[in-house]
Amino acid sequence: MTRRALASAVAAVTVLTPVSAPGSARADPPALRQVTYTVTTAHPVTADIYYREVAPPTWADYSHNPYLYSPKARVDLGPDTPWVLHVALADPDRWAMVSATSGRLPAEPHFRCELAVDGVVVATGEGPRGALCSVRHW
Template identity: 60%
Template sequence: MSRTALTWAAVAAVLLGTAPQTAAQGPVPHHVRYTVTADQPTKADIYYRAVDPLTWADYSHNPYRFSPKAEVVLEPGRPWVFEATLVEPDRWAMVTATSGVGSDRPNFRCELAVDGVVVSTHSGPKGALCSLRSW
């Protein structure tokens, strides 16, 4: 390949966002912090993404392998917090909390932060979901 062709290939790669990575470069891990609170004491089921699935098929085949469930008692002023490292938080970061069936309305709030920046918040009387994508 000529030098001109290589130059144009490099420019195209940059413009298209497909510049080749060297062996030393790789996926950049991101610090993800999930926080869930409630306005009143309540039992909560919290599902969260702890690791990146390798492929969508892996996730689809067994989502609970990548989304553990925490059964906790939330109290005002005592949040549930989990920190994870994800390579693709825009694709996989997610936390959801619910009080399940019953008349309790604890008013859940969730927060999702990536690399110290809050990127998603949500609240609801019986549950909340924070994510960067629609599930």
């Protein structure tokens, strides 16, 4: 191909190729969904609650260090003192999770958890010494 023919071909492709506005080629980030975690107990107890407030970049990142993405809160719970946390996640079906436990105690505090996405309860759990709420099966 001669230089003149090559230049003509490049010019034709340039004219036929649509030019997009800056930033329009990027996909919009997924919309954040409102997630509400609620944990209660039938009897007063100090509990350890693990929850997800930030989605890991990849599954590999999570599996290498799950506690980096699942902080722990140590809180006093009871029938009239629930623990409630609101977070925003792009993919709650994959990452929303709350888990609560009391450890070994002489009495069973009986835990109950609830996970709501955009105001709709999508998971509940309960147990004598702990509970897990998640859409995903871990």
